[in-house]
Amino acid sequence: MTNKIKGPSSIKTYREAINDALRQEMRRDPRVIILGEEVSGGAGCEGQDDAYGGVFGVTKGLMPEFGRERVIDTPISESAIIGAAAGAANNGLRPVAELMFFDFIGVCFDQIFNQAAKFRYMFGGKSRTPMVIRGTVGAGWRAGAQHSSMLHPVVTHIPGLKVVMPSNAYDAKGLLIQAIRDDDPVLFLEHKIMYDLKCEVPDEAYAIPFGEAAFPREGTDVTIVAISNMVHRAIQAADELAKEGISCDVIDPRTVSPLDEESILESVEITGRLVIVDEAHERCSLAADISSIVAEKGFSSLRAPIRKVTAPHAPVPFSPVLEDAYVPSVERIIRAVKDVLGA
Amino acid sequence: MTNKIKGPSSIKTYREAINDALRQEMRRDPRVIILGEEVSGGAGCEGQDDAYGGVFGVTKGLMPEFGRERVIDTPISESAIIGAAAGAANNGLRPVAELMFFDFIGVCFDQIFNQAAKFRYMFGGKSRTPMVIRGTVGAGWRAGAQHSSMLHPVVTHIPGLKVVMPSNAYDAKGLLIQAIRDDDPVLFLEHKIMYDLKCEVPDEAYAIPFGEAAFPREGTDVTIVAISNMVHRAIQAADELAKEGISCDVIDPRTVSPLDEESILESVEITGRLVIVDEAHERCSLAADISSIVAEKGFSSLRAPIRKVTAPHAPVPFSPVLEDAYVPSVERIIRAVKDVLGA
Amino acid sequence: MPYDSAFLLRAYRTMKTIRIFEERCIKEFEAGNVPGFVHASNGQESIAVASCIDLSDTDIIGSTHRGHGHSIAKGCDVIGMMKEIMGKATGLCKGKGGSMHIADFDKGMIGANAIVGGGQPLCNGAALASKTLGTKDIAMSFGGDGSANQGTVLESLNFAVVLKLPHVFMFENNGYGEGTGANYALGCDSLADRNRAFGMPSEYVDGTDFFATYEVCKRAIAHARDGKGPFAIEAETVRFDGHFIGDPQLYRGKDEIKLAKKNRDCIKIFRDRVIKEGWLKAEEMDAIDTEVIALIETAVKEGLAAPNPDPETDLMADVYCSY
């Protein structure tokens, strides 16, 4: 995954890249604020301020620089948090709200899908809601059924929302900057298993446009579309398969709404074969969505069934052995690729 | 759509059939209760009791028969309503909760997807949550963006939930009785445009098993899968097309989770062509889901691209001319069928 | 004279505009010219006007499903509103919103809301923007007695206190949430007391008394504008019509509406008071009545004549700012 980097850069973790994006945008634009639970930490306590900087440490150091006025710790009231972000976005701010775990959309979904997402349309194009909701997704932390979901299919279904799922630090920084500058509500979903993942990241601010896929591996036999953390498993699978002479075209859409349909269709035109890897449950999933787009618009290129490699139709189990079996594995991807090749 | 009816029956509306199912199950089983806003109406008022019987009149007459203890009007507190239903279901009742408009899942989604849906799995199979959530879905009432959504893809995505979408009075009664008797949480979605639709309905109680499609039209050229109110448009399209000599196999899955995959795959095996009609938005939709199942498991039968006829990726507009253009029309279905036939 | 006559005439004109607008909506709905669900606010005009009359265009209000009155009181164009309610392309929201989704950002009206309890969290946001940007604007949210039981509203009260937001929570207690009595649905004895327990000043007022309501609002707005945080008001009022137009209202007591219209009509009470006090003359108000009726007549005429949106161009427009 090589990004053409000009100018000074450094090796950064996914966590640091997100922090970097927030800091640079907050410096550039006084309208950018952050709010959520523990985004700083220590409010009303005797000990240290900025005690957490987000429970994953992503927003660490921002409160000391920008103050409690712009890095706002809140009560445990997610509807109020998202509502405050949306209302503030309608009125001149560019808030970045944090849902510590994206699983918590259950207690604030109305403010996301019925309010923020619909304002512009309902109000005849007269409003702008430039807000970002950052949330952590995904399994692997042994956090159990209520803290490990993906849920991107749920929000991707909703018109008016944009959904961004970076798979590496470089994309995370560029896409978050774009998300903050974007005038629509953006869900920025961080897979918690990737926070310590590193890559080279430019020091300066840069925005990656939405709807443009990345191509971590190029190939001609099978197209593999994978998102978020699954990109790494897809790459691993592709590298394994390369040893057996199977050439995979790995596509990372990076944003799932909007989706870079074109790149996927172009790839399938060449390969004729498609495997989609998605950590979400299978029903009405992004995997299903991409499959259906290709089955509709790329049908004539298809030379084999489209395979979905997804999490099963079950909640995320706690027990490590079960959770490991739950998340799509490199082996399952390899098997799916071989299946569509009839190998 | 002829159902083999033995024994006494009568012509009933969709509304009456649902009322009938509720009444018969409440008579049969004292554990069945109803709760929600205005399910009776008139609580704390000087005027008539049972003033509404649900804002669509579906539960009318149940409070007078079963009393306020079993037909419970609530404050406007959907999380409390759904939570109360789930907690009661865990503890010996079989509640039927009403979400006046299913759009209101936004303020109670956690209790549905993180709580009720997951209990059994999280708790190692030790709990049962026999509850039904009835909610009205769909456009056509000029009710605007926040009262006209479908949202079945959102809940179909979630493991642990069952999702039922009857398209006619006969199915509504039989499926609701099954839903009440079922030990899992069931979402029973009533398309508000169908409440006055009539058909012959047996007087006695009967349960229609989940996961078994109905076949309102049989044919050999193209499979049309349609759900809820779209079934009627699909039938109309099929009847129009029949005049031109095009024979459509119309499948109404009736329940979308579980889904009768087999019937769909069998039909496509014969027709080789598939059109899916779904009033939900297109991204991560049920239409996409069904398409992906066929593109994976029925690929070898496919002789043409799979077409989805869905609502667009836009909120439901208020203006009647726009709303009418928003909902998939008979014309669009006909065009899609001809497209897949290359006609 | 504690109020100058320009103020009183403006208050009267605005209340009357709401009344005639709502009455006409009902008529046009019944005539089939207004699609969908419409929730009329006649009977409650005094609260909308008392709340908004001192607000500027940059102060923000967030409204409810029963939002025509708030919109008019905040200065929205009634012709644009009528067109919107009729679903026309030249309506305030291009016909895409309708009665339950009217907004006018130029007037600081950030939206009616068809979700009970949808608006209060958003008004916290508007207030947060004002606080962060230091504009001194305040936000005022409207909600009913029924909405007060929605978790989103309750947590917004606490949230506003914690962040010390310039937000006035106005609760219009008209005794009903649809066909359920406020007596039943509110478990507490007093909504004003319950709101106060969240840690903000909170007052009860007879919302049919324009002047009493105005005075409370003035205090509340000053409190918020001075950076002292949120303020809650419970204003008791009467809903003259059904929950929605067409509601048979079986749940209401015999003669309840008749008596309310006789004794608790906020516009009548206002008129009687200003005449009795000698603040305004009946003729001045009668003249306004004539003008208002003409204005609404024009609104309906223009509404009926206005073009429908065009599905080709409008159905997919404005889902996003950028694609």
Place this chain on the structure above:
Amino acid sequence: MPYDSAFLLRAYRTMKTIRIFEERCIKEFEAGNVPGFVHASNGQESIAVASCIDLSDTDIIGSTHRGHGHSIAKGCDVIGMMKEIMGKATGLCKGKGGSMHIADFDKGMIGANAIVGGGQPLCNGAALASKTLGTKDIAMSFGGDGSANQGTVLESLNFAVVLKLPHVFMFENNGYGEGTGANYALGCDSLADRNRAFGMPSEYVDGTDFFATYEVCKRAIAHARDGKGPFAIEAETVRFDGHFIGDPQLYRGKDEIKLAKKNRDCIKIFRDRVIKEGWLKAEEMDAIDTEVIALIETAVKEGLAAPNPDPETDLMADVYCSY
């Protein structure tokens, strides 16, 4: 002697079991034997025990992410719990739930809950079942100071009053929601007062005092069981450890924990009191300590030895009752 010694010994044993269980969880977590997030409740044992000691197996409790103490107090098998927390196939929930999702329906424990504010609506439901079926069982929900600001909890308070549900809302105020002070996040001066404003009896109690807490719970449970509706309790307490195991707790004051352990240790306070009053002898309690330590040792040993679930058969089991 106002309490018989069997009762006192039971209370002591249960509190001590929780304490040792939690301390051991911390150790096993640090040793890598417990996966995931674990929230220990040591310091808060008195509340769990005072709340549950009079409840029967058919009374219901609903718990939180910090639920070990409640589970033990309600009678869940500690060996099954330890296995569950270790993710083992023979755990109370077959290893699928883990620390944040323990439930034991046979003991009337309907679930820890990893969603703050998830449990209170559910306990309303349990209470509704009791009321409808006429069983006289009550429900008791646990929640923290932080959870009190979640809309789902707030609306559940009103809902319980309106439906007159036999539900005791226990709020354990340990001063923190993660690393945020309750002083900050609760906008009100008194949570007990705020809860009372919803229309139910509500009391504040020093939760480190087992006896005071027990007496309030007794009144609250009797109130609920007698069909008089819900009751709220705010019990002030101390969280001895981090929000989760591994939390560096930078937000806590210097010496805060040391002082709390010295002066506000509910078990120490209990011991001192019962010895001072002459109700129990130190040796009796020491003997219990030994037994409890042995029990937890066994739990850990059995936990470590217990088999993992089998992905082949277990991953897809129990998503539904029927397919």
